[in-house]
Amino acid sequence: MDHKISRRGFLKGSLAAVGAAGAAALPLPSVARGEAQGELATLIDIRKCIGCEACVEACKEVNEHKFPRPKKPFPTMYPSRVKVSDWSDKQDVTDRLTPYNWLFIQEATVKVKGEEETLTFPRRCMHCQNPPCADLCPWGAARKLKNGITRIDSDICLGGSKCRAVCPWHIPQRQTGVGLYLDLLPSLAGNGVRYKCDRGYDRIEKGALPACIDVCPEKVQKIGPRAQIVREAHEIAKQINGYIYGEKENGGTNTIYVSPVPFEELNRAVEKGPGKPGLDPVKNSMAHADNLAKAMVIAPVAGVAAAVGKFYKTMKGISGEEAGK
Amino acid sequence: MRRTETRGKTKDGRALPWLWGILLGVMAFSGFGQLPIFKRYYISDIPGLAWSADFYLTHRIHYVGAIVLLALAGYVAFDYLLGNRRHVRLTGSGFVRLCLLAGIVITGVFRVLKNLPDVVFSPGFTLVVDISHLGFMMAYLFAALAFLIMGRGWVEQKSF
Numbered sequence: 402m403d404h405k406i407s408r409r410g411f412l413k414g415s416l417a418a419v420g421a422a423g424a425a426a427l428p429l430p431s432v433a434r435g436e437a438q439g440e441l442a443t444l445i446d447i448r449k450c451i452g453c454e455a456c457v458e459a460c461k462e463v464n465e466h467k468f469p470r471p472k473k474p475f476p477t478m479y480p481s482r483v484k485v486s487d488w489s490d491k492q493d494v495t496d497r498l499t500p501y502n503w504l505f506i507q508e509a510t511v512k513v514k515g516e517e518e519t520l521t522f523p524r525r526c527m528h529c530q531n532p533p534c535a536d537l538c539p540w541g542a543a544r545k546l547k548n549g550i551t552r553i554d555s556d557i558c559l560g561g562s563k564c565r566a567v568c569p570w571h572i573p574q575r576q577t578g579v580g581l582y583l584d585l586l587p588s589l590a591g592n593g594v595r596y597k598c599d600r601g602y603d604r605i606e607k608g609a610l611p612a613c614i615d616v617c618p619e620k621v622q623k624i625g626p627r628a629q630i631v632r633e634a635h636e637i638a639k640q641i642n643g644y645i646y647g648e649k650e651n652g653g654t655n656t657i658y659v660s661p662v663p664f665e666e667l668n669r670a671v672e673k674g675p676g677k678p679g680l681d682p683v684k685n686s687m688a689h690a691d692n693l694a695k696a697m698v699i700a701p702v703a704g705v706a707a708a709v710g711k712f713y714k715t716m717k718g719i720s721g722e723e724a725g726k
Numbered sequence: 727m728r729r730t731e732t733r734g735k736t737k738d739g740r741a742l743p744w745l746w747g748i749l750l751g752v753m754a755f756s757g758f759g760q761l762p763i764f765k766r767y768y769i770s771d772i773p774g775l776a777w778s779a780d781f782y783l784t785h786r787i788h789y790v791g792a793i794v795l796l797a798l799a800g801y802v803a804f805d806y807l808l809g810n811r812r813h814v815r816l817t818g819s820g821f822v823r824l825c826l827l828a829g830i831v832i833t834g835v836f837r838v839l840k841n842l843p844d845v846v847f848s849p850g851f852t853l854v855v856d857i858s859h860l861g862f863m864m865a866y867l868f869a870a871l872a873f874l875i876m877g878r879g880w881v882e883q884k885s886f
Binding site: 417483530531536537538539540541544545546547550554557558561563564566567590653654686687689690691693694696697701702703704705707708709711712715 | 760761762763765766767768781782785786789790792793794796797798799801802804805808822835838839840841842844846847849852853854855856857860864875
């Protein structure tokens with residue numbers, strides 16, 4: 402973690418933030434921004450990847466200072482069904498996602514133009530346009546940034562399993578014995594911190610490329626405004642008679658893969674499991690929220706109409722009684 | 727201790743407290759279901775409650791509850807303004823609950839906005855909204871429990 406905050410510091414910070422928000426009086430217009438104003442997406446051209454893992458190594462190197470440094474022994478967890486998740490002795494694992502490995506190379510042996518071929522491609526967080534991990538995080542630890550990055554704030558995350566459960570690819574990985582929960586109720590609530598790709602948000606802030614893109618010798622990945630990246634992905638797909646993944650998955654993501662073989666085939670061929678996401682077609686997880694939000698606009702109007710109707714009926718009854726006298 | 731009026735004699739006056747109680751229960755349960763605790767603390771192991779560990783389902787229930795709450799708020803507010811204010815007045819405990827409820831609704835509206843695909847709030851604002859929504863709900867539950875024990879209702883009859 403970059404730095405630690407104590408329980409007192411956290412509460413002070415939260416109260417200060419509440420006060421600032423109150424003093425700012427409706428800060429919404431200055432903090433809310435639409436996707437048209439600057440979401441960045443990455444294009445991953447599967448044909449170019451040679452599986453050298455330069456991106457994996459670079460990711461580990463530049464993000465090393467963000468990796469967990471757990472305190473041991475871990476607090477005893479209650480109830481006993483709560484399992485410790487410790488990757489601190491397995492930091493060298495690179496064949497799956499872990500709290501110390503936010504990007505890995507996935508392999509799929511498939512037939513390309515009749516020839517059997519092993520395709521390799523980087524896998525990490527897809528950075529959804531409407532990320533359920535950020536939407537449904539009850540604590541505000543997972544957030545989507547204006548530039549399309551979804552990141553988990555390791556100073557605030559309590560390590561619950563929700564973000565991983567609601568993510569269609571089950572990306573965030575937990576390390577026990579680190580984070581804010583140690584200062585709150587370590588045995589009863591929380592279980593560490595969840596980690597995942599933050600697409601080099603700190604490097605992007607400084608105008609640099611994410612390390613995985615910067616070091617790739619084959620220029621497999623490219624980053625740019627989403628509309629431009631999607632357009633380019635379609636151009637490549639058209640040229641090679643290929644396929645696209647990530648444009649519409651989960652309502653749209655900011656990671657667009659282009660492949661010479663259908664993603665159904667790749668999905669069948671890749672090894673799937675914990676820390677090893679598949680390539681299934683994914684429906685928009687948050688579609689229900691969009692639809693029900695529209696009903697929320699109508700609901701108070703319906704309530705008001707019912708009250709006015711009742712009032713009208715009452716008044717009509719009173720005038721009827723008076724006329725009958 | 728003077729017991730304040732909680733129920734009217736009209737049909738909706740009798741139904742509203744029941745509807746409000748049920749709605750509050752549903753909102754509290756589905757709201758707490760947004761925290762990853764139901765599975766950890768065996769709630770979802772209770773026969774018939776396995777669904778409570780499904781975050782998407784409890785989220786959907788919470789949204790539907792919010793729709794009913796907003797409709798109810800619109801109805802009660804205008805029913806009071808159009809007629810009931812001549813007969814009843816808000817008690818002190820009612821005012822406290824109303825303020826806390828307003829806090830829940832306002833932060834809830836921001837949470838709903840946050841979940842829309844084309845709306846992004848700053849990290850600080852997101853944190854404030856998320857924590858204050860939970861905080862207002864906890865405060866409301868404690869206040870409602872305390873006022874229930876004290877026998878304080880939302881409104882009392884005006885004396886003429």
